[in-house]
Amino acid sequence: MENYINLFVKSIFVDNMVFAYFLGMCSYLAVSKSVKTATGLGLAVIFVLGITVPVDYLLENYVLKEGALTWLSKDFANVDLDFLSFIMFIAVIASMVQLVEMVVEKYAPALYTNLGIFLPLIAVNCAILGGSLFMQQREFVDIGEATAYGLGSGVGWFLAIVAIAAIREKIQYSNVPAPLRGLGITFIITGLMGIAFMGFMGIKF
Amino acid sequence: MKAIRNLFDKAKPHFEKGGKFHMFKSVFGGFETFLFVPNHTNKNGTHIRDYVDLKRTMVIVVVSLIPALLFGMYNIGYQHNLAVGETADFWQTFFYGFIRVLPIVVVSYVTGLGIEFATAQMRGHEINEGFLVSGMLIPLVMPINTPLWMIAVATAFAVIFGKEVFGGTGMNILNPALTARAFLFFAYPSFMSGDSVWTRIGAGNHAVDGFSGATAMAQAAQGHPITYSVSDMFFGFIPGSIGETSTLAILIGAAILLWTGVGSWKIMLSAVLGGTVMGLLLNIFAVNAYMAVPFWEHFIMGGFAFGVVFMATDPVSAAQTPKGKWIYGFLIGFLAILIRVINPAYPEGVMLAILLMNVFAPLIDHYVVESNIKRRMKRATVKA
Numbered sequence: 001m002e003n004y005i006n007l008f009v010k011s012i013f014v015d016n017m018v019f020a021y022f023l024g025m026c027s028y029l030a031v032s033k034s035v036k037t038a039t040g041l042g043l044a045v046i047f048v049l050g051i052t053v054p055v056d057y058l059l060e061n062y063v064l065k066e067g068a069l070t071w072l073s074k075d076f077a078n079v080d081l082d083f084l085s086f087i088m089f090i091a092v093i094a095s096m097v098q099l100v101e102m103v104v105e106k107y108a109p110a111l112y113t114n115l116g117i118f119l120p121l122i123a124v125n126c127a128i129l130g131g132s133l134f135m136q137q138r139e140f141v142d143i144g145e146a147t148a149y150g151l152g153s154g155v156g157w158f159l160a161i162v163a164i165a166a167i168r169e170k171i172q173y174s175n176v177p178a179p180l181r182g183l184g185i186t187f188i189i190t191g192l193m194g195i196a197f198m199g200f201m202g203i204k205f
Numbered sequence: 206m207k208a209i210r211n212l213f214d215k216a217k218p219h220f221e222k223g224g225k226f227h228m229f230k231s232v233f234g235g236f237e238t239f240l241f242v243p244n245h246t247n248k249n250g251t252h253i254r255d256y257v258d259l260k261r262t263m264v265i266v267v268v269s270l271i272p273a274l275l276f277g278m279y280n281i282g283y284q285h286n287l288a289v290g291e292t293a294d295f296w297q298t299f300f301y302g303f304i305r306v307l308p309i310v311v312v313s314y315v316t317g318l319g320i321e322f323a324t325a326q327m328r329g330h331e332i333n334e335g336f337l338v339s340g341m342l343i344p345l346v347m348p349i350n351t352p353l354w355m356i357a358v359a360t361a362f363a364v365i366f367g368k369e370v371f372g373g374t375g376m377n378i379l380n381p382a383l384t385a386r387a388f389l390f391f392a393y394p395s396f397m398s399g400d401s402v403w404t405r406i407g408a409g410n411h412a413v414d415g416f417s418g419a420t421a422m423a424q425a426a427q428g429h430p431i432t433y434s435v436s437d438m439f440f441g442f443i444p445g446s447i448g449e450t451s452t453l454a455i456l457i458g459a460a461i462l463l464w465t466g467v468g469s470w471k472i473m474l475s476a477v478l479g480g481t482v483m484g485l486l487l488n489i490f491a492v493n494a495y496m497a498v499p500f501w502e503h504f505i506m507g508g509f510a511f512g513v514v515f516m517a518t519d520p521v522s523a524a525q526t527p528k529g530k531w532i533y534g535f536l537i538g539f540l541a542i543l544i545r546v547i548n549p550a551y552p553e554g555v556m557l558a559i560l561l562m563n564v565f566a567p568l569i570d571h572y573v574v575e576s577n578i579k580r581r582m583k584r585a586t587v588k589a
Contacts (some may be wrong), residue, residue: 035571046551166567167378175372176329188370192379195387199540199557202550 010203011152015134017127018160018190019197024127027118027202028161038165038202040111041118042158045070045149048096048122049131053150054143055096056089061149064088089132092125097123126159164189213237232322235332249399259374265467269458270341270515271505274310276454276475277447278302281349284404290413305405306447309344312353316360317343324369335374335381335521336364342382342515345448346508348402354368355393359385369494379563380522383556390556398552403444420444422545425495426552428553431506436471436504449511459514468518471527472534476513479538480504493548503547512555513537522563526573533569535560 022044031041040177062068064085069076101119105112112119122128131153140146167189176185213236219226220233239260281302286293293301317336325332338389343360363385368377376495384510390397400418412418421431433443441451462468484500492498495545503509517523517537524533544554551557 032218035568062341134376142389163565166571167564170567171376171378174376175328176376177331177370177372180370185370188366189378192384193564194369194385195391196379196557196560198387198391199544199551199554199561201546203548 004144007145008152008155009147011064012156012159012201013197014203015153016156016160016197016200017031017130017153018157019194020201022131023130023195024125024157025190027099027121027125028157028164029183029190031115031118032161032168033161033167033187035110035165035169037114038161039158040104040108041115041122042154044100044115044119044159045124045125045127045157046154047100048128049154049157050147050151051087051096051155052093053093053131053135057086057135057143057146059092059139060085060136081084085136089129093128093132094123101152127153162195164193209229209240213241222346232326232332233564235322235325238331239334254283260334260337262467263334266338266462266515267341269461269467270338270345270448272304272454272457273448273451273511274296274341275356276344276441276451277449277494280441280448281305281405283442285407288404288406288412288418289410298515305349307478308342308353309347309349309351309447310341310358311346312356313343313360314340317364320361320364320369321373324373329493333374335368337383338382339363339368343385344444345511346382346386346447348397349405350402351389351396355396359389362388377519377521378567380516380519381561383516383560386556388562400458403446418444420552422552425498425506426549427546429496430464430494431502433506435502435505438502443506446511449508452510455510455514462518467520469481469520469523469534471530472518472523472537473513475531475534476517476538476541479535479540480509480542481536481538482512483539483542487542492494494514498546500542506547507545507553508555509541512541513557516559517557517562522566524566524569524573526570529566529573532573533562533566536565 010026014020018025018028027041032038060068062071064081066080068080068081069079097120100122101112104115104119131150134153135146135149138149140149164186169187171185171189180188206449216233217237221563229518238258279299279362282298282300283302284291285291285301286298308423314336317340323330340360343356343363347356365380367379367381367384368374371377386397396402400420400423403420404418406412419427420428421433421438426433431438437443439452441454443450453559459473463470463473480503481500486501487496488498488500513534517534524530538554540558540561541555544551544557548554
């Protein structure tokens with residue numbers, strides 16, 4: 001149990017998707033104009049990451065990895081389907097995003113219009129695929145770790161996007177030099193936030 | 206005083222529209238309003254006026270930093286004497302530190318104010334006063350052995366990317382002085398941490414046998430017993446950044462800030478509370494020597510006191526709402542001790558805790574305001 005909590009906390013702060021790996025930047029930059037929409041997208045990302053990482057974990061360990069198919073028959077011990085992992089992971093992610101999209105459209109139509117194209121675009125959000133690929137690379141020992149990692153990464157991304165959304169709401173009244181308004185200043189803020197988040201780097205549990 | 210006033214009155218027409226020095230209007234205005242309270246009335250916006258304008262507020266903070274600065278100078282000399290085994294009287298000791306610290310202060314002010322003046326000219330706005338404080342804070346949070354060019358680079362980074370790109374004083378999201386320190390900390394770590402950066406030995410001198418130069422926190426982080434006595438740590442006779450060592454000098458500054466109402470007592474108190482809670486928690490679950498350090502010792506070593514009094518209370522980058530200030534301060538104290546103790550990479554957690562909470566301060570404010578709106582909407586009889 002303890003290592004699940006460790007992994008969860010660590011993936012929020014130490015291995016933050018945005019500030020440590022700078023993944024998922026496109027929707028992070030585009031949908032962070034108001035805290036309300038940012039919260040919606042952040043929750044969607046938590047949900048999608050929390051489902052896809054464990055599902056992909058199962059796929060990886062029971063279908064794709066070399067020798068993963070031995071549970072079917074001993075003859076498959078040499079079969080290595082690893083080359084399929086990208087397309088399989090993407091397929092899982094895309095179907096999950098479809099699900100989220102339908103739920104959001106049904107129960108929160110206002111949010112659905114606010115998020116616009118960025119909701120379906122979660123499917124190609126690099127933070128999501130990144131979550132699955134990091135999972136593959138780190139060789140988690142069980143599905144619990146994968147779930148903790150997925151949820152933690154999602155929460156980290158959520159925190160990052162709501163924090164920057166609040167900052168962007170605040171600096172609406174700032175006299176930012178004209179060439180930097182909009183994306184430019186957002187990049188600079190992201191860099192400065194990255195410096196602040198470096199305080200967690202190197203923490204070992 | 207009158208003579209200066211006359212001088213300004215005489216020079217003023219040249220800087221008005223049509224005068225030959227009109228392009229330097231903001232420089233002139235900056236000096237004039239620094240020396241005299243401006244007498245012009247507002248054309249629009251708020252009309253409440255007070256003698257305590259932004260410049261006066263900033264000067265109060267600078268005044269409250271002076272005890273820490275003076276003690277810092279003395280301590281540099283004191284640590285030098287200890288390191289090389291010399292004895293010197295009070296004034297020699299102070300003078301040794303004075304001539305080492307003064308260039309750092311000058312470099313910080315010249316770089317920062319230079320950039321401020323230049324941007325004010327370029328963008329055609331008035332000169333912002335915020336750098337008066339940052340320019341004093343930056344030297345105080347640096348180790349004495351930091352090369353001067355690094356101070357200049359860090360100051361330039363902090364002023365340009367920490368402040369000017371947001372539109373100047375009052376618009377920044379991170380505390381500029383801490384941005385400068387964090388920049389150096391990550392860009393040149395070997396100059397900002399370790400045991401040799403805190404004490405000035407000087408060329409041609411040799412350290413006495415057994416001299417280590419380790420700060421109290423470095424000793425604690427490495428699991429050694431802290432060799433400095435509690436009274437030394439409280440009065441500040443320990444190695445450390447220039448202004449951070451003396452808790453007493455900082456408390457004098459804190460008293461000035463609180464008495465004038467410039468610093469927020471809510472933030473200071475809640476940060477100490479947060480530190481206490483975290484310190485006690487660590488004491489309960491102590492598995493190593495550092496975790497077992499009594500919680501109150503955390504307040505007198507390292508930069509905790511300095512950060513909480515002068516950095517966390519920065520009215521621009523802190524949370525703005527009263528309830529937000531409690532949350533903001535509490536989390537600073539909490540995280541500062543946490544990072545200090547459990548992160549082996551950084552012996553000092555205060556800087557990063559404050560920066561992190563600067564990042565989250567707008568979010569805290571947002572939720573406080575939202576919850577206020579929700580609470581009051583419940584009372585509303587007319588449905589929106």
